[in-house]
Amino acid sequence: MPIPNEIPAGARIVVRTCEGVDPKDQRMKFRDYVGHVRSWDGQTLEMTRDAAANGSRPEQRVSIPADTIVTVKPIPERSMTRPRP
Numbered sequence: 001m002p003i004p005n006e007i008p009a010g011a012r013i014v015v016r017t018c019e020g021v022d023p024k025d026q027r028m029k030f031r032d033y034v035g036h037v038r039s040w041d042g043q044t045l046e047m048t049r050d051a052a053a054n055g056s057r058p059e060q061r062v063s064i065p066a067d068t069i070v071t072v073k074p075i076p077e078r079s080m081t082r083p084r085p
Contacts, residue, residue, distance in 0.1 A: 003069055007040040014075050015045065017068040030070065033062060042066065050078070 007013070012035070019029040035049040043066050051059040 003066060003072055005042065007037050007045070007072065009037050009039060011037045012075055012077055013037060013047070014073050015047070015064060016070045016072075017064060018070050019068075033064065034075065035059075035062070045069065045072075053078075 015033045017031050017033070019031055021027065022029050033047065033049050035047045038046040038048060038061070040046070045064040045066065047062055047064070049060045049062050051057060
């Protein structure tokens with residue numbers, strides 16, 4: 001799937017990146033980033049990665065080089081649900 005030429009700032013997306021072959025099991029390894037686009041210039045995707053839903057990771061800014069991106073997909077905003085008592 002080709003990477004889009006334009007990605008609007010503020011769009012919520014999931015980006016899959018390739019991290020290469022694991023030397024232990026010889027399998028390709030991927031990492032997914034879910035968050036909001038800050039900017040995209042065709043070379044580097046700047047985004048604000050969402051905090052983990054279970055609270056294990058805070059929101060963070062990430063820069064993703066275009067040559068590591070495998071796919072980009074739009075996703076809906078998180079629903080605003082009330083915390084469990």
